[in-house]
Amino acid sequence: MEIKVLPDLTITADSDETLMDALVRHRLSVQNVCNGKGTCGKCKVxxxxxxxxxxxxxxxxxxxxxxxxxxxxxCAVIPENGMIIELDVVDKLDRKEAALLGMKAATLDPGVKKVFLTLSKPTLADERGDWDRTVDELINVTGKNIVASSLNVIGKAPEVIRADNYTLTATVTDREILDIEAGDTRSTLFGAAVDIGTTSVAVALVDLLQGTVLKVVSTENEQTAYGADVISRISFASESRQNAVLLQNAIRRTINRLLNELNLKTNVNLKDIIKMTIVGNTTMHHLFTGLDVSHLAVAPFVSVCNRPLQFSAHELSLDVNPQAKVFLLPNIGSFVGGDTLGAVLGAPEVLEPGNHLLIDLGTNCELFLKTNDTMVACSTAAGPAFEGAGITNGMRARKGAIESITLSEQGVSCRVIGGQTPIGICGSGLIEGIDEMRRTGVINAQGRIGDPEAISNLPIELQRRIRGTEKGNEFVLAYGLDQGRDITITQKDIAAFQYAKGAVCAGIKTLVEMAGLAVSDLDSVILAGTFATYLKAENILNIGLVPNIPPERIKAVGNAAHMGAIRALLDDRELAFAEELYRKIRHIELGGSVTFSDYFTDSMYLERLD
Ligand code: FES
Known part of the structure; x- marks a missing residue:
């Protein structure tokens, strides 16, 4: 049977599948936090x-x-002929990505370049082969013994050299000829830097001649249809080889979709992309490359490969020049991936003299600590609350998300992305909202909404927004207009948030202690990650997301992991530096740490923590 998906798509559905199955099969993105079990209520159409x-x-x-x-x-709809479906519309350009546009290289040495060659024509006295003639001239011009290449490129030589009167351009590294093109094409050389997040994926198109970022696009990781976090994806992939391939194809499709979007928006030919860098957590790294993730989920949590890897685009089925060099930044440990190394490259101030802590906030929160003596890293499972998932009215930071909240005697004032009617709340809104609820007494330090002792002291406008439901109390941020749905923060949401922030705070305390420091010894706390840019230091201190340090020591740096991938794209020395860091950073597993467990319990309170 056929179903129309607005605005202009028609898909087929089988009678033995749900609408969710059909949408996923046609690669249409729909929120699927509980994997179709019917418990999350997120897959609305x-x-x-x-x-x-x-x-x-x-x-x-x-x-x-x-x-x-x-x-x-x-997940509960049996498809029928004549159904017309409207899906949630994903905002294509994430707020964080705008910050990368126009980013210019401090240093430019991408490790690939173009060399223009004019060949002598063959004669009876000079009957060297077409490829031999090309390589001889290349060695002559560069003075380097660049001879290696693929059969595909060698096979192009007869046509390429004759297409423009024996002139051609070779794209080369120090050791290898990546491509040859007829005539002089030295004015174009491009690269792409990819940030594979568990929830969203971003690709930056970079001009490798000018050292500038031309365009950044992002979208939801298609893998979210198979689970919201790394644990659910590992478990899905571990069920069968077929499932692992589904996840691998989903992320490759997502990246190729973004590459094609870049092509449409810039007119840059994807075949001119000759170098790529990729960062992601260890699970994303493995699922993308097709490595087995099943041992990541069980003690002692072993990955297949943490070392730096390099492939051709052809091997990874990426829609760029097939011979493009694709570099995956190394993983530090099983749950601390190349995205953390990318964040260190993207926020180099973390390596300055002194004690600096980098926190990459996300579903899987990664911590990197550099002291005067050592560099250590760990991860802590915060859950998806920071990304707006697992929260009753949670959503990604896109149009319609409440991003900032103020409570007063007059009631609640919300700032909404895009200035429109709110449809949900994103991570930064949730944190500010919870801090405002704490400040005004709507919740107490234990996170309880509507403590009877405090409620009578609240302004009437706030009191009337607290209401009981069969699942517990909730607080209304915005009354529904269009569909009558109110945007609320529920008791369950606050518990999920307390869990997330408790895990982060306990991770910080444990890591700092293991490095022989006190929290007060930290010279800076650098917050990386999508939504960290929009957090206020006072809010995160007030609710104890980070231990109590002077607010001026807290700094947000945006999507540092993607910035790091761009730096590594622009300069091979950054890639080499990432490899050096990978050998020096000590990975700490918090899983069995009693200290972490103790701190975790203490860190659940919504108050400043010493
Ligand atoms: S309720 Fe449908 S996917 Fe969770």
Whole structure:
């Protein structure tokens, strides 16, 4: 049967699959936090045309207004002919990515260059082969013994050298001829830097001649259809080889989709992309390359490979020049990936003299500590709350997300991305909202909403926004307009947040202690990651996301991991430096640490922590 997906797509669906299955099979992105088990309530779609009766699962997660508006859970819908589906629209350019546009190289030495060659024509007295003639001239011009190449490139020689009167351009590294093109093409040389996040993926197109970032695009990682975090993806991939291939294809498709978007937006021919760098956590690294992730999930949590890796684009099925060099930054440990090394390259101030802590906030929070004596790194599983997932009205930081909240006697004032009607709350909004609720007494230090002792002291406008539900109390941030759905922070959301922030704070304390320091010895705390840019130091200190240090020592640096990937693209010395760091950084596993467990319990309170 056929289903229309707005605005202009028609897909087929089988009678033995759910709407979610059909959407995933057609590579359409739909939130799928619980993997179709019916517990998360996130896979909402709007159905018109032939609207099915609500199922029990729909009734559990959707209110009457939503049901009347045709909203259903995709994992509970049996497709029928004539259905018209509306999916959530993903904002293509993430706020963080805008900061990378126009970024210019401090140093430029990408390790690939173009060399223009004019060949002598063959004669009976000079009957050297076409490729031999090309290589001889290249050695003559460069003075370097560059001879290695692929059969594909060698095979192009007869056509290329004759296409423009025996003139051609060779794209080379110090050892290898990556491509040959007819005539003089020295004015174009491009690279792409990729940040594979668990939730979103970003690709930057970089001019390797000028050293500038031309365009950055990002989108949701297609793997999210198979699970929200690294643990659920590892478990899915470990079930069968077929599942692992599904995840591998999903991330490769996501990257190729972004590359093609870059092509459309810039007119740069993807075949002119000759170098790529990739950062990601260890799980993303393995799923992308097709390495087995099953041992990552069980003690002693062993990866297949942490060393720096290099492949051709052809081997990785990437839609750029098939001979393009693709570099994967090394992983530091099983849950501390090349994205952490990328973040160190992207925020080099963390390596300055003194004691500096870098925190890459995300579902899997990675910590890197550099002291005057050592460099150590660890990870702590914060869960998806910071990314707006696993939160009742949580969403990514895109249009319609509440990003900032102020509580006062007059009630609640929200700033919404895009200035439109709010449809959810993103990580920065959640943190500010919880701090405001704490400050005004809507919640106490234990995180309890509407403590009877405190509630009578609240302004009336705040009191009336606290309401009881069968799942516990909740606080209304914004009353629903269009579909009548209110945006709330629930008791369960606060518990999820306390878990996340407790894990981060305990990780910091444990790592600092293992390095022989006290938190007060830290000269700076550098926050990296998508939403960290939008956090206020006072908020994160007030709720104890980081231990109590002077706010002026806290600095946000944006998506440092992607910046690091761009730096490594622009300068091979950065790649070499990443390799040097990989050998020097000591990985610490917090899993069995009693200190971590003790700190974790103490770090759940929503108050400044010493
Ligand atoms: S309720 Fe449908 S995917 Fe979770």
């Amino acid at each position: 709007r159905i018109s045309g032939r609207v099915p009766q609500p199922t029990e699962r729909d009734r559990k997660h959707l209110n009457e207004t939503e049901l009347a508006a045709g909203i259903r859970l995709a």
